[in-house]
Amino acid sequence: MSKTQERIDAAPNGPSVQGRVAGPVAPPRVSARRRRPGVIALSLALIAAGGAGVAVLLFQVGDRTDVVTVVRDVEVGQVLTARDLGRASVALDADVKAVRVDDLKSVVGKRAAVELKPGSLLAPSQVTKDALVKAGEQLVPIGLEPKQIPATALVPGQKVELVHVPAQGATDTGAGGGGGSGGAPRTVEGRVVKASGAAPGTGVVVVDVATAVADGPTAAAWEAAGTLRLVLAAPDGS
Incomplete structure (x- = not known):
């Protein structure tokens, strides 16, 4: 036997290694993911809720009302002009009373029953066709110190009584007097037209x-x- 043949026979695997054909490789087994019905149901519920929220939002945005707004400062008793008023489209709550744009002409020429500020909606109760000082009336300015101001805010149209309180030891016989020192104080009925801010x-x-x-x-x-x-x-004037 030749040395070449001996080396071939002594090889560990011999010629059969070269003739071996590799077989197909099996893919790794992947276990199927367990489905969670609770998670799926929650996801569907969130999607449905989100869709409903968007629908409500779109409905509210679309349901808008054209209303009259105030664009300039208007004092109590001042006659309203078209320059004092503007318009806006807003989502108006049913409990909010505001003048509609269709009624804009009906408020022009009326008087402001209260002080109006820019940026506010105009309410029907804030305007009046009557003069704040009526025929047979006079306007008397009353200055009130902080300790004399009622805690309840004074608003136009509110009924008040002007009470004469004589100085201590004096009798009520001065101007407009006539009552004795022990009698009931004199009063005058009145109505608030305007109240300023604190100086x-x-x-x-x-x-x-x-x-x-x-x-x-x-x-x-x-x-x-x-x-x-x-x-x-009292509210009823009694």
Whole structure:
């Protein structure tokens, strides 16, 4: 036997290694993922809720009302003009009362029943066709110090009583007087037309009160003498 043949026979695997054909490789087994019905149901519920929310939002955006707005400062009693008013399209709550754009012409020429500020919606109750000081009335300005101002806000149209409080030891026989020192104090009926803000430093509030013509000078004399007090009347005026 030749040395070459001996080396071939001594090879570990011999010629059969070269003739071996590799078989197909099996793919790794992947276990199927377990389905979770609870997670699927929750996902569907969230999708449905999101769709409903979008639908409601689109409905609210589409359901808008054209209303009248205030674009300039308007004092109490001032006649409204077209320049004082604007318009806006808003999603209006059913409980909110606002003048519709279709009724804009009906409020032009009326008077502001309250002080109007830019950016606010105009409500029907904020305008009036009547003069704030009517025939047979006079306007009396009343200055109130901080301790004399009611905690309840004073608003136009509110009924009040102007009470004469004589100085200590004095009798009620001055201007507009007539009552004795032990009698009931004199009063004058009035109606708030406007109340200013508190003055810087002093805190004094000026209230314009409409009174009967016969009572105007009396109330003015009480105010000048510092013997006048303002009292809120009952809502029904009694």
